[in-house]
Amino acid sequence: MITKEQIEKAKKEIVLQDDPHHEHDDCIRIAYEWLDAQRKTKKSSTISRPLKHLIENWAGRYVSQSDVEIAAHLHPNISGKYSRYNISSRLTEPSMDRLKNIGEALTQGYRELHRPENYKLQE
Numbered sequence: 566m567i568t569k570e571q572i573e574k575a576k577k578e579i580v581l582q583d584d585p586h587h588e589h590d591d592c593i594r595i596a597y598e599w600l601d602a603q604r605k606t607k608k609s610s611t612i613s614r615p616l617k618h619l620i621e622n623w624a625g626r627y628v629s630q631s632d633v634e635i636a637a638h639l640h641p642n643i644s645g646k647y648s649r650y651n652i653s654s655r656l657t658e659p660s661m662d663r664l665k666n667i668g669e670a671l672t673q674g675y676r677e678l679h680r681p682e683n684y685k686l687q688e
Contacts, residue, residue: 566666567594567639579638585631591669595624596636598667600643602659602688603652609645610654616647619683623659625676626669658684 572590587593599620612619621628630647637643637650644651658681664670681687 567597571639572635575635575639579635581631581634586629587631588627588629589669591667592626592628592632593635593639594667595626595664595670596620596628596633597639598663599623599659600636600640600650600652602657602663604655604657604686605642606651606653609649609651611649612652612654612656614683619656621675622679624664625671626673627675655685656683657686657688660688
């Protein structure tokens, strides 16, 4: 799992939007797990739905764009800028097991908005 120290370092390294918003480090961990489950491609692709919404609906917890940007920066196999990362447009629905050790996961009502049909593959 990503440590608090790694997250703090990444927050200092990356230039974010004018008013970055982070509610909890677990939001970055959630975004990292979602990105990690996706198939990586050589080129960046455009996803038709906002990534942050897909991530928060999967994880049942608010996630900011800044959280996704930090998670992408931390991931060794992710490149690009929000929301054009080198992930397949044929999205993979991550396993719920990825959320087991993330305390803030499933703490808000966003999971009700999760739509498996947004994904082509399941982990």
